[in-house]
């Protein structure tokens with residue numbers, strides 16, 4: 511690969527467009543955990559649990575004795591298992607209340623107790639945060655994001671890509687914000703998480719101006735950082751613990767299509783299209799699509815999309831298993847949200863654990879595939895083929 515000879519031209523191309531304690535009453539205080547066990551297949555990890563134990567100490571509002579007893583009981587069950595101490599005497603009121611609460615959990619498995627503890631703390635945190643912020647009830651939009659609009663309602667966290675004037679192309683800020691949003695959604699009290707786009711597009715994929723703005727380390731450093739960003743971004747989808755839904759409101763291109771293979775439901779308007787023009791751009795598949803697409807639609811159809819860049823209609827994507835269901839555009843939003851609101855009322859833990867059972871077998875493999883795809887792209891981005899394609903788009907000579 512003629513990296514050295516290319517550098518000057520790459521730099522020119524890439525610069526074509528400048529971018530841009532529980533105040534728990536002491537008798538109920540929960541001791542700090544010393545254990546360090548790795549993530550289990552079921553429910554919250556030990557790390558999530560330890561973090562929840564710490565968060566309890568930081569609650570701004572006293573949650574009341576009933577909740578404190580629940581926390582105590584779940585903590586004991588999660589760390590020691592079923593109640594194993596003699597029942598305190600009748601007049602030892604506090605210790606008897608604690609014992610009763612623990613004993614009432616019976617044979618509840620440790621993992622479930624740990625998960626319930628984490629969920630309870632997460633609920634306490636959000637209600638304590640929202641009451642201390644005194645936000646108007648109608649204002650459900652989360653602050654702090656510039657490229658996304660995030661709302662939480664009806665146990666659904668909705669992440670809306672919000673650069674409609676750029677067809678929701680993913681610039682580096684949007685990649686970063688999506689990672690933060692997924693991290694937050696994985697811990698909030700929603701049952702499902704939904705992605706959608708604002709305006710007429712779902713997303714036009716990677717923002718090609720990401721190829722501009724070369725750092726002092728040159729294009730090689732740019733490509734290296736791009737590969738790290740891509741790998742981290744896709745890893746967040748591989749690891750996302752709750753049901754993840756795509757509401758594909760319009761055309762989808764590139765990486766916004768490939769990661770759909772990592773979603774649990776894909777609902778599409780009949781106006782949506784699915785396009786992965788990697789060869790046209792001198793690039794190669796990402797988002798684990800080199801593995802998920804052949805698995806979902808069979809090798810022949812995956813090759814048509816990923817190598818030859820065949821654009822699928824929503825109906826074709828449905829026939830090939832990439833899309834769960836297609837809705838007429840005129841009733842799309844209404845039908846989809848009615849469906850999702852009903853799903854969001856299903857028990858949170860059951861859905862989360864089912865997802866883990868379904869997806870866990872492949873996680874390690876997907877991480878390895880993601881790493882490989884990202885490292886191949888790191889080289890591709892320095893190739894003549896890719897540079898010319900990006901240059902053509904940026905100089906407005908070519909569109910898809």
Ligand SMILES: CCCCCCCCCC/C=C/CC(=O)SCCNC(=O)CCNC(=O)[C@H](O)C(C)(C)COP(=O)(O)OP(=O)(O)OC[C@H]1O[C@@H](n2cnc3c(N)ncnc32)[C@H](O)[C@@H]1OP(=O)(O)O
Pocket residue numbers: 675676677679680714715716717718719720721732733735736737739740763764765766787788791793796891903908909910
């Ligand atoms: C060294 C590299 C480091 C990079 C780090 C990246 C890390 C992750 C990379 C992951 C890789 C992913 C691969 C992909 O996603 S491949 C797909 C890339 N997408 C495209 O090629 C789409 C390009 N866009 C188009 O062809 C057309 O815009 C369109 C989507 C067909 C729509 O055409 P239409 O005529 O309807 O609309 P406009 O072209 O007028 O668009 C309106 C404005 O939006 C801007 N736009 C649209 N899409 C993109 C895009 N992907 N990147 C940048 N800008 C985009 C378009 O330029 C218009 O802007 P303007 O109004 O200012 O002119």
